[in-house]
Amino acid sequence: MSFTDFAPIAAETVWRVVMQAAGYQCQCTGGCKPEGAHKTNPGHRCKREHKPWQPLIVTAAAPTGDPHKDMGAEQVAYCGPCYDGHLAATKRTARAAADKHETDTPLFDLAPEGSDL
Ligand SMILES: [Zn+2]
Ligand SMILES: [Zn+2]
Known part of the structure; x- marks a missing residue:
């Protein structure tokens, strides 16, 4: 689980705040599976x-798998299987958007393009 290895102190503070808001329960509401x-x-x-x-x-x-991008987005609590599902969904969405070159209503609130430094 390498994504917990970066910036341990900042990550732990954020983790606690997000977990308390989530009630220490996964916040996935079904987006981890296409169906x-x-x-x-x-x-x-x-x-x-x-x-x-x-x-x-x-x-x-909507995790991208890139810790720098994911840290800057709205933070939620996911269990392992749901994280994997959302990561796959984000990649599918990104691929579909790249294919179509147009933006439909996104499934998730994606960070605006060019927002990362
Ligand atoms: Zn879950
Ligand atoms: Zn789920």
Whole structure:
């Protein structure tokens, strides 16, 4: 899990704030699967909670896999499987956008282009 290795102190502070806001529960509401997930849960929200053996990840709502970009975006709590699903979804979205060269309504709030330094 290399994405927790960078800037440990800043990351830990952010992690705590985000986890408290999330109630130490994964904040995925079904976007981790193209067909939607967690459909039987209240609010379609993933039920995984933070456990020592199953830590939740603080990352961008639409993670790119690039820690510098993801740190600058709105931060949410995801469990491992949901993070993987959202990462795949973001990559699919980015690829589709690059193919089409036009912007439809995005699935997620993506950071505006050129916002990273
Ligand atoms: Zn989850
Ligand atoms: Zn999920």
